[in-house]
Amino acid sequence: MGMIPWLTEPVMLHSDRNPGACTMTPEQCAYKSAYWRNWYQADHRFSLPTVAFFMVAIGIFTIAHILTLVFPKSFQKNPVWSRLVAFSRFLSYKSWRIAGWNTNSLGALLLGGAGLVYFLSMTLGPKPYYWPNTKEISYGNSPPIATRTGFMALACMPFLVVLAAKANPITALTGISHEKLNIWHNWVAWAMFVLALIHTFPFIVFHVWKGDIRAQWNDGGVWVTGVVALIAQAWLTFMSIPWIRNRYYEFFKSTHLFMALVFVIFFFFHCDFRMSSWDYFIATAVIYTLCWLYAQCKTFFEHGIRNKARLVAQSNDTLRISIETTMEWDPEQHIFLRFLTCGAHALTAHPFTICSVPQPGRKNTLVFYVKTRGGLTGRLMAMARKNPDVQIPVLMDGPYGGIPAGKLDEFDKSLIIGGGAGAGLTLSMVEDFTRFSNPQEEKSQLNVIVATRDPGMSAWYTRALEDIAKRQGRDSLIPGISIHIHETFTGRTGLETESKEVEVESEIKTQSVESKECKPLTTEIFGIQFFAGRPDLRALTRQVASQDGVSVGVVVCGPSSMTHDVKYAASEVQSHILARKAGTARALWLHTENFSY
Structure with missing residues (x-):
């Protein structure tokens, strides 16, 4: 042990790759230094292919993103292109709801399955798992299965950290906003954790067999740093399970960065500059620092501190x-x-x-x-x-994140759905449509569906619409817009199939006197209709996409059950487009928003 705790001295950036002279038989030496078993080349054999796997996945989505940007709008109406886009959207939208929980999309599961096949193949494919050591002959003290999983876990780290950053190069390349990359941050964390476990237990088995497990622990070094890093990693991984994270979000948020720092520090010491291991820490630090500095510059220099x-x-x-x-x-x-x-x-x-x-x-x-x-x-x-x-x-x-500027203008019809806190999000879409709509003609349609359990929501929502009408100078019916408000709170049961005129005294008892006078006018301007009970979102999505040749844009923000119903209907429409079924839209694009709060 040197003067720097847990590090071998002299400290270098890379350790020596020279294995020295082999004292075993030529056959044993050849066995030990074979392609998949050479300890001194393990980072090249297992870390670099892992990096390549992630880079290929990022590259595929980058190419797809570039193609959508460079292809002219006229080409997007080509039947072959439309069906190709429909197939990719089907993979993105298709999911299942099991016991009140939404699965990830079929496309995400397939990509995750590809990762699972890769890691299983690289872990279990090469043989042996343990060296054929005897009391007289030792091929090495690091079981091969532990060596390769350790270096694969190390290669996951830069991608794990970058996927957690709000502003990151993956988003810039693929156009996928950071919140939608969070699932991959979570999955890469699990992959890295499982690899770390497979890396750990063979050492325990080996040293128990060798009879020096206690001496190894008392010696400190890699054992202490490895165990501390593994405990921190287990905390980070299990606390990120969605139902735990959501239930104890404030606690999760306050401890996550601290435990991540503990993990990185002890993992750094654990690697002890073996081969190119510290290169991955350098890459992680550089990329994450740039992401963090970009976010801080936006906070302090672009927005300031006096807000x-x-x-x-x-x-x-x-x-x-x-x-x-x-x-x-x-x-x-x-x-x-x-x-x-x-x-x-x-x-x-x-x-x-x-x-x-x-x-x-x-x-x-x-x-x-x-x-x-x-x-x-x-x-x-x-x-x-x-x-x-x-x-x-x-x-x-x-x-x-958000919707690219002018994206909804590409569609003939737009369906905006908000539930709970997501109701507020629909207001920005309504105002955006209002300020660009032409009172003389109806070129596009905007259908808004809002569902709420809050008895007071209708009042403040209508007042907000009134403010929009005043800002945009609208005092007459806005062509092409309709807003349906579904009240699902206790006391309002059963779905009403016909709209009803809203009487302020009976429907919204919490509204102010000023709002009562303005509400009928606001109702007429925006085509507001009120319903009791939950909306049939699957039927409504199918209905808006039931006209041949039209293009439809759908945006949803609300509870997981609401999101699932819309995604289910959207994937169904994609299958109809692929089958060229009559009475189906030419294209349907779906955007889901996660941060309603």
Whole structure:
């Protein structure tokens, strides 16, 4: 043990690859140094192919993204191209709901299956798993199966870390926003953890057989650093299981970065500059630092540190957050907010979907409609109730994700669906449609479906629509738009198939006197209809895509059951496009938004 704890001295960037003279028989030496068994080339045999596997997957999606950008719009109506796109979308949308849980898409499962085949093949394919050591002959102290899994786990690390960054090169290359890459961050974490376990236990088996397991542990070094790193890795992996993460999100958020730091530090010492192992730490540090610096520059230099968030309780369950800003954004983008007066919450940023659109040439207002829960949102709601219209300092990082500018303009029909907190998101889509629609003609259609359990939602939602009409100078029916509000709270049971005119006194008892006078006009402008009970989203999605030759854009933000129903119907439409079934749209594109909060 040298002066630097847990590191062999002299410390170098790479260890020596010279195995020295082999003292065994020529046959035994050839066996030990074979392609898949040579310890001194293990990083080249197992780490580099793992990097190549990830790079090929990224490359495929990068090429697909570039093709969608460079192909002219006219070519996208080509039947062959339409069917190819429909097939890829079918893989992206097709999923199953099992015991209240949504599976990942068929395409994601297939890609994950390819990864599973790769790692199983590289782990279990080469032989042997253990050296044929005897008490007289030793081929080495590192079981081959432990060696290869260790180097494959090491190669996963740069991709694991980059997939967790909000601004990252994978998003820039593939066009896949960071929140949709999170599933791959999670899956790569599991792959790395399982590889680490397979790396660990053969050493225990070997040293138990050898009879020096206690001496190895007492010696410290790789055993201590490896165990600490494995414990930190287990914490990170299991705490990221969705139902645990969602239930204890605040605790998860506050401990995740700390445990990640513990893992990286002890993993670094555990590798002890063997071959090219530290190169992967250098690559990870450089890429993640650039991603982190980019996000910090957006926060402090682009948005500044003097922003104030105004909090208003819209109903018992909904909080309105508004921030005056000069920034611009696209519909459905989200932004990370860090509230500086919320105790420990000031250390972490939380994602919120933007529910407003920027006004060109003016000072803009970011608006968020938040469904309050425990933790941060509960504390913010308490502040809003205690001091109405309170303003608190906030830092902003973003915007990220969202729908590319002008994307929905490509479609003949658009269907926007919001459930729960996702209802606020539909407002930005409505305003975006309103400001560009021509009162003299109806070139496209926007159908909005909102479902809510909050009895007070209809009131604040209608007031928000009234504000949109005033900002856009609309006082008559907007052609092509319809908004259906489905109230699913207790006391409103059974789906009503016919719309009804809304009487303020009976339908929205919490609405103000001013809103009561304006609501009939707002109802007429936006074509608002009210229903009781849950909407049949599968039927509604099929209906909007039931016209030959039209193109349809669908956006959904809401509970997992709502998202699944829409994705199910969207995948069904793709299969109809592939089969050239009559009465089916030419194309259907679906965007799901995760950050409604």
